[in-house]
Amino acid sequence: MSNESAPIDLRGDRGFQDLRERIYQVAFLACAVISVLTTVGIVLSLAVPAVGFFQNVSLGEFLLGTQFSPAIRPKVFGVLPLVFGTLLITAGAGAVALPFGLLTATYLAEYAPPGRRAVLKPMLEVLAGVPTVVYGYFALVYVTPLLNAIPGLELGTFNALSASIIMGVMIIPMVSSISEDAMSAVPDSLREASYGLGATKFDVSTGVVIPSAASGIASSFVLALSRAIGETMIVVVAAGQTARFPGDVPGLLTSFFKSTQTMTSAIIQLGLSDLSGGTTAYRALFAIGLTLFVMTLVLNVVSDLLVQHYQEDYD
Amino acid sequence: MARNEDTMADGESNAGTDERLITTDVTAGLDEESTATTDSSRTVIDARNVDFYYDDVQALDDVSLSIPEGEVTAMIGPSGCGKSTFLRCINRMNDLIDIARFEGELRLRGKDVYDDDVDPVALRRRVGMVFQEPNPFPKSIYDNVAYGRRIQGMDENMDEAVEQALRRAALWDEVSDQLDKSGLDLSGGQQQRLCIARAIAVDPEVILMDEPASALDPIATSKIEDLIEELATEYTVVIVTHNMQQAARISDKTAVFLTGGELVEFGDTDRIFQDPDSDRVEDYITGKFG
Ligand SMILES: Nc1ncnc2c1ncn2[C@@H]1O[C@H](COP(=O)(O)OP(=O)(O)OP(=O)(O)O)[C@@H](O)[C@H]1O
Ligand SMILES: [Mg+2]
Numbered sequence: 335m336s337n338e339s340a341p342i343d344l345r346g347d348r349g350f351q352d353l354r355e356r357i358y359q360v361a362f363l364a365c366a367v368i369s370v371l372t373t374v375g376i377v378l379s380l381a382v383p384a385v386g387f388f389q390n391v392s393l394g395e396f397l398l399g400t401q402f403s404p405a406i407r408p409k410v411f412g413v414l415p416l417v418f419g420t421l422l423i424t425a426g427a428g429a430v431a432l433p434f435g436l437l438t439a440t441y442l443a444e445y446a447p448p449g450r451r452a453v454l455k456p457m458l459e460v461l462a463g464v465p466t467v468v469y470g471y472f473a474l475v476y477v478t479p480l481l482n483a484i485p486g487l488e489l490g491t492f493n494a495l496s497a498s499i500i501m502g503v504m505i506i507p508m509v510s511s512i513s514e515d516a517m518s519a520v521p522d523s524l525r526e527a528s529y530g531l532g533a534t535k536f537d538v539s540t541g542v543v544i545p546s547a548a549s550g551i552a553s554s555f556v557l558a559l560s561r562a563i564g565e566t567m568i569v570v571v572a573a574g575q576t577a578r579f580p581g582d583v584p585g586l587l588t589s590f591f592k593s594t595q596t597m598t599s600a601i602i603q604l605g606l607s608d609l610s611g612g613t614t615a616y617r618a619l620f621a622i623g624l625t626l627f628v629m630t631l632v633l634n635v636v637s638d639l640l641v642q643h644y645q646e647d648y649d
Numbered sequence: 650m651a652r653n654e655d656t657m658a659d660g661e662s663n664a665g666t667d668e669r670l671i672t673t674d675v676t677a678g679l680d681e682e683s684t685a686t687t688d689s690s691r692t693v694i695d696a697r698n699v700d701f702y703y704d705d706v707q708a709l710d711d712v713s714l715s716i717p718e719g720e721v722t723a724m725i726g727p728s729g730c731g732k733s734t735f736l737r738c739i740n741r742m743n744d745l746i747d748i749a750r751f752e753g754e755l756r757l758r759g760k761d762v763y764d765d766d767v768d769p770v771a772l773r774r775r776v777g778m779v780f781q782e783p784n785p786f787p788k789s790i791y792d793n794v795a796y797g798r799r800i801q802g803m804d805e806n807m808d809e810a811v812e813q814a815l816r817r818a819a820l821w822d823e824v825s826d827q828l829d830k831s832g833l834d835l836s837g838g839q840q841q842r843l844c845i846a847r848a849i850a851v852d853p854e855v856i857l858m859d860e861p862a863s864a865l866d867p868i869a870t871s872k873i874e875d876l877i878e879e880l881a882t883e884y885t886v887v888i889v890t891h892n893m894q895q896a897a898r899i900s901d902k903t904a905v906f907l908t909g910g911e912l913v914e915f916g917d918t919d920r921i922f923q924d925p926d927s928d929r930v931e932d933y934i935t936g937k938f939g
Binding site: 448483521522523524525526527528529530531532533537540541545546 | 740742745747769770771772774777778780782784785786787788796797798800801844847848851
């Protein structure tokens, strides 16, 4: 016979496969679209009332104003004191959570024997599950009096310090848990390479494991800080409702000892004080919400860029 | 920097005391009972009745051998026979494996490296290692080579030291204009040479090489073989290889392991390759087994 045998059949089960692939594709797309739409919806629901607000208060007055007093005439709506309060408390929380979280993660990933890690990690994660209102009262009722017992420290009943410390405690597990995952994912071959060159455990942790896990660690920081920026209950309960700007009290650090208002706690205040909804003060709520949203977004975008830039792959 | 004794893998508990060096007795090796070797060269590493277990799986079975100073000793044998395990016993890398258990005696210049007062960190500064799988750090080429010197506090003349190590590892010409590129962006064979450069940059007195040329082309291989012979004029080199010709070419002594972690024969390379005592070794070398 000739060697012109029939070409082999490589058509497969095209029709069925195509259909299946298409269904998957549509399903995945639908999920993606739903979450994008939700985000767009939220932004719009903030933006529309905010537009109404900016018809009464100019953008410059809002963004550059150093005074926020929505209840007492003359009503002024400068957002800067709220931004300052938010950054103050976030910085305080970060100063607690980032170092403690990173050290905890290093301990768990590099030093703790496996058995102890299995016990400690879930215990730490419980910290993240405590309702924030409980944290708030804990700060108000226990932490503030405790700090006041330190000679020379005079805190108001409501103050930024105890709120930031407790908020820091709350976000430690976010930092430690995500950082620990990133550090545990560093291949053992890199640890061996380092030990093989005569490294101590400390050398290995700081010189190899932490740098190799840098992008995961950075993500944990950003996530934790975003959480702190948006945190509401602890601030409302423990830090009070007094909007302040750095010039209002002498020295930056003394701001920590006083009652402080953040963007989130201002939103609560505005929402509760005026349920009718028509006033400028009520609409200010949405302008502040929008500002908060933009701040968190910028933080996330910037950190994404940083992580991409410094990412060290090891596969 | 909390270093909690009980939190560390066994054997690592001394890792913090960088400064402590192993007390060595340079002459101790001289008087050790003579081994299969006939010449009078000094023994650097002396293993006596070494058994090694991963959990209850035995990986080394009563291994005794003496590795002479300033020579190249090759370890050959079929896959899984325990060559890497033996190599990693010498610098106590196996301490990092929880399930590992060492029995017997292993002396470096007369000092048992498994004694309680031995700091594995100090040991590994004297006994360098090139691992079977290339494992460069996710750092620049320069930082990879400089890493060991930095942690050991050898900070002076870093640029020259890095260049020299890369030259000796036959990698300099390929990377001299891109030293800040990541070590991971190199090819497999380049990574292997980077790991060699990293190990020799710290000037260890014994260098353990686990198949350092497995991913190299013939030219790079011959450069590495030249390096090994050059290293052996100053240092002691122990090399694991699956390449019989390579073992025959570059080594002075050869140890043949066979399945089960048994050291079947150890002696001068020429004799092992020309006239082995054991039929099993002859079969393995000539390719009838393994
Ligand atoms: N980390 C480990 N845990 C458990 N068993 C191991 C481990 N490493 C090696 N082994 C076992 O010990 C034995 C010896 O392994 P080893 O790696 O020393 O062999 P090798 O001679 O180097 O082989 P190859 O030539 O393939 O590299 C093998 O049976 C292996 O399965
Ligand atoms: Mg091996």
